[in-house]
Amino acid sequence: MTTTQDGAVATGGDRAPAPKDPKAPAGPLRSRISPASLWRTVGPIAVFVLLLVVVSVLNPSFLGGGGVTILATQAAAILFVALGQSAVLHVGSIDLSNASIGLLAAMVLALTLGPLGPIAIVLAIAVATAVGALNGVVFAVTQIPSFALTLGTLGVLQAAALVLSNATTVYVTGNTDLLAWMFGSAIAGVPAAFVLGIVLAVVFWAVLRFTRVGHGLTAVGLNESAAIFAGRRNRLLKTLAFALSGFFAGFAGLVIIAQAGAASSFGVGSDLLLPAIAAAILGGTAITGGVTNPITVVFGALTTALLPIGIATLGINAQAQSLAYGFVIILIVALTATRSRTAIIK
Amino acid sequence: MTDSDLITDGRAAGADVPVLRLRGLQKRFGQLHALKGIDLEIRRGEVVGLIGENGAGKSTLLKILTGIQPADEGTFEVNGERARFRGPRDAVAAGIGVVHQEQSLLLHLSVAENIQMHAADAGDGVRLGLYRWGRINRRAQKVLDQVGSKLDPRWRVSDLTFVERQMVEIARAVAAGTDANATPLLVLDEPTSLLEPAELAALEKEIRQIARLGSVIFVSHRLDEILRVCDRVVVMRNGEVVADRSTDAVGEDELFELMIGRAAKAPEREVRAATGEPVLEVSGLTRRGAFHDVSFAARPGRVVALVGTSGSGREAVCRAAFGAEGYDSGELKVAGRRVESWTIPKAIAAGLGYVPSERRVEGMVGGMSAIDNLSLTRSGALIAPGKQKQQASEWFERLDVRPRGPKLELERFSGGNQQKVVLAKWLKDQGLKALLLDHPLRGLDPGAGDTVKREIRTACAAGIAVVLLPDTLEEALEMADEILVLRDGGITAVYDVAVDAPTTLDLLEKQL
Ligand SMILES: Nc1ncnc2c1ncn2[C@@H]1O[C@H](COP(=O)(O)OP(=O)(O)OP(=O)(O)O)[C@@H](O)[C@H]1O
Numbered sequence A: 001m002t003t004t005q006d007g008a009v010a011t012g013g014d015r016a017p018a019p020k021d022p023k024a025p026a027g028p029l030r031s032r033i034s035p036a037s038l039w040r041t042v043g044p045i046a047v048f049v050l051l052l053v054v055v056s057v058l059n060p061s062f063l064g065g066g067g068v069t070i071l072a073t074q075a076a077a078i079l080f081v082a083l084g085q086s087a088v089l090h091v092g093s094i095d096l097s098n099a100s101i102g103l104l105a106a107m108v109l110a111l112t113l114g115p116l117g118p119i120a121i122v123l124a125i126a127v128a129t130a131v132g133a134l135n136g137v138v139f140a141v142t143q144i145p146s147f148a149l150t151l152g153t154l155g156v157l158q159a160a161a162l163v164l165s166n167a168t169t170v171y172v173t174g175n176t177d178l179l180a181w182m183f184g185s186a187i188a189g190v191p192a193a194f195v196l197g198i199v200l201a202v203v204f205w206a207v208l209r210f211t212r213v214g215h216g217l218t219a220v221g222l223n224e225s226a227a228i229f230a231g232r233r234n235r236l237l238k239t240l241a242f243a244l245s246g247f248f249a250g251f252a253g254l255v256i257i258a259q260a261g262a263a264s265s266f267g268v269g270s271d272l273l274l275p276a277i278a279a280a281i282l283g284g285t286a287i288t289g290g291v292t293n294p295i296t297v298v299f300g301a302l303t304t305a306l307l308p309i310g311i312a313t314l315g316i317n318a319q320a321q322s323l324a325y326g327f328v329i330i331l332i333v334a335l336t337a338t339r340s341r342t343a344i345i346k
Numbered sequence B: 001m002t003d004s005d006l007i008t009d010g011r012a013a014g015a016d017v018p019v020l021r022l023r024g025l026q027k028r029f030g031q032l033h034a035l036k037g038i039d040l041e042i043r044r045g046e047v048v049g050l051i052g053e054n055g056a057g058k059s060t061l062l063k064i065l066t067g068i069q070p071a072d073e074g075t076f077e078v079n080g081e082r083a084r085f086r087g088p089r090d091a092v093a094a095g096i097g098v099v100h101q102e103q104s105l106l107l108h109l110s111v112a113e114n115i116q117m118h119a120a121d122a123g124d125g126v127r128l129g130l131y132r133w134g135r136i137n138r139r140a141q142k143v144l145d146q147v148g149s150k151l152d153p154r155w156r157v158s159d160l161t162f163v164e165r166q167m168v169e170i171a172r173a174v175a176a177g178t179d180a181n182a183t184p185l186l187v188l189d190e191p192t193s194l195l196e197p198a199e200l201a202a203l204e205k206e207i208r209q210i211a212r213l214g215s216v217i218f219v220s221h222r223l224d225e226i227l228r229v230c231d232r233v234v235v236m237r238n239g240e241v242v243a244d245r246s247t248d249a250v251g252e253d254e255l256f257e258l259m260i261g262r263a264a265k266a267p268e269r270e271v272r273a274a275t276g277e278p279v280l281e282v283s284g285l286t287r288r289g290a291f292h293d294v295s296f297a298a299r300p301g302r303v304v305a306l307v308g309t310s311g312s313g314r315e316a317v318c319r320a321a322f323g324a325e326g327y328d329s330g331e332l333k334v335a336g337r338r339v340e341s342w343t344i345p346k347a348i349a350a351g352l353g354y355v356p357s358e359r360r361v362e363g364m365v366g367g368m369s370a371i372d373n374l375s376l377t378r379s380g381a382l383i384a385p386g387k388q389k390q391q392a393s394e395w396f397e398r399l400d401v402r403p404r405g406p407k408l409e410l411e412r413f414s415g416g417n418q419q420k421v422v423l424a425k426w427l428k429d430q431g432l433k434a435l436l437l438d439h440p441l442r443g444l445d446p447g448a449g450d451t452v453k454r455e456i457r458t459a460c461a462a463g464i465a466v467v468l469l470p471d472t473l474e475e476a477l478e479m480a481d482e483i484l485v486l487r488d489g490g491i492t493a494v495y496d497v498a499v500d501a502p503t504t505l506d507l508l509e510k511q512l
């Protein structure tokens, strides 16, 4: 192989037909995982573990004193909204309205749980899914950029929540035991609500990995034209992504009610949008689309929830806390965010 | 200090200094050794052809020369000066203009802006940071004239056809190369695989002209073209230079053998009779401004070729038949049934497959693995990774896709190997009845081209109907049972190859 093949081939008119396989790369190439895609999976987990270690060192009583439970409780609502956001980011769009969908679901639940009981839970999720799907349909039909469209929906939903609640706090009037399991029971200190989030994340992961629909979502996110030419129904798939966003947000609505027993436009769960986007990105979701791992998003949510707790243990004043929060978020995103290989950044 | 003195001395020595000298360039991608030590010299005024199989490392080499990727080892000199390119801009400043294998124009800017953006210095087109449109446009006009293009510099690139964009790419490279006052070196990575015969002739003339000012490195898979245009041809195989010949002393067959390692097979062809009911029948198909009254039938086991220049409308007809674009009147029959509101999913469900000419944009999802690309057209709800993997290995083996890494992201394969995967995506489907192939051999080396042609024939033998938009007229004559010539959107001639085989000249005459 090291001799120049020029002479051999040029003069070797009477040589047996050249071996079929004179080229090295023809052999099976063990497709090792590239460092980039390995970090994509490991990065979000490593960052969380590192942060957890730092917090435990600064505050040795954190882990012993029920820190895990506190953390998972804080992270539950963020996780659901982040999973929804990931679904939309996965097809290359963004949903700025999904946290508000979660709040709307909470509102619906607060108003109906007393009178309707279990049906209210189904209703809340159904309403959330329907609003998400409606977002998707309008998006697919009008082709308005998702950023602008969902910013509009966000406004509409906030108004709707104010009207529904009469601009006050709506308290649940009964049947609160139906949601008590979410934070009343736990597995190894992790509240059931968060366990449910993990289960949904695993299911979502399996859908992306093993189903035709999942592959279609990925293809649309990476190269929509090619997906279309392979016969994938891109608009339907995008609508589905938005419906999923609503669906997951509906669960965030359940969490809000289970935690607060009430819903309002300004109380618990009214500030989930940005933490959830941060959690999705810290979880390795690429905002350019096509790269999402719902399981690492779980760690993204944990990191997002742990950060303020960790910073609070530093014992600095409130302004400095949000300053630190901002810096650390930028730092972690720089470490974990999935970028395209080229130098293009959206 | 003494160093630079030496260099000045070298310059003074004049024409003896090669425009480009490579010494032991190496490049690895993970464990793949893409370049294994390349030594090469390009002299002033020379047109050097660079050929090699798909994946031989041609593009990788050119990317190093143009500052896009650094080499792992080795050095190179441009006009006697050691080059240390940190980015494409440095390469342009050194007088190297490039047309990459994949187009890289900014679609929303005008032709002139695209040309301007790549220039080493803004010239008088920009003063105090402000664009001076008149000058920018005039400058672009001059370059466009130089390359024999009739495009208006003020047009937006997104309104141009693929072929017109390619001309802009070439004009831009020429501008970049000639602006720097050093001896320009024009690097062209398969610029002609997208061009039609008439434009080809213009480009070949242009290349000869640039050779009077500077030098050209020219990558192509068309050996006849290489022999016509180049003074010297360098053959790469498997990351090494395996031959370096003067074009006077070498023939097409020998080049083929040097590249592939085996002799070229004489094209085999058997003419098949027109039997069987048409799988796909197009009658009187018309779309205003694109094509009118086009009729043909694709029958099992037969190849229908549509030939024509870039404005002939044949691509649009093909896309309409696949449901990717609409039509105003006429009818489309699939398996004898007239179809309405035809869409891509319906076409695929009916057993049609389409290989688009813009592979990277429409044919493949680069960020997905080859396996996942293969299964993109699959029906059914679930995906069985084991079965998928086995099928992928089979097709990789059958089409000799290299490297044999179906789990790698498809964008990491060389152009030719990507195309094989795109083709396999359709061939693997049991239900496939008709294949619409828009320039399927584009970017394939002759060996890979043979493989793909063989697969098309095998598919035909298995009863699949093929509609082919060939790259060249020779390809049409070699592959087709029936040839339709289109001009300005209408059919000007139909030949049944079994009865009256046309000559290339006949075909050329009918399309111009
Ligand atoms: N970014 C990359 N990462 C990994 N492998 C790469 C990368 N770029 C190229 N390669 C590999 O390097 C080898 C050489 O590729 P290259 O694109 O230079 O081939 P080429 O000679 O231009 O082929 P073609 O005629 O098909 O364009 C191929 O095996 C290809 O898969």
Ligand SMILES: [Mg+2]
Binding pocket: B058, B059, B060, B101, B189, B414, B415
């Ligand atoms: Mg190449």
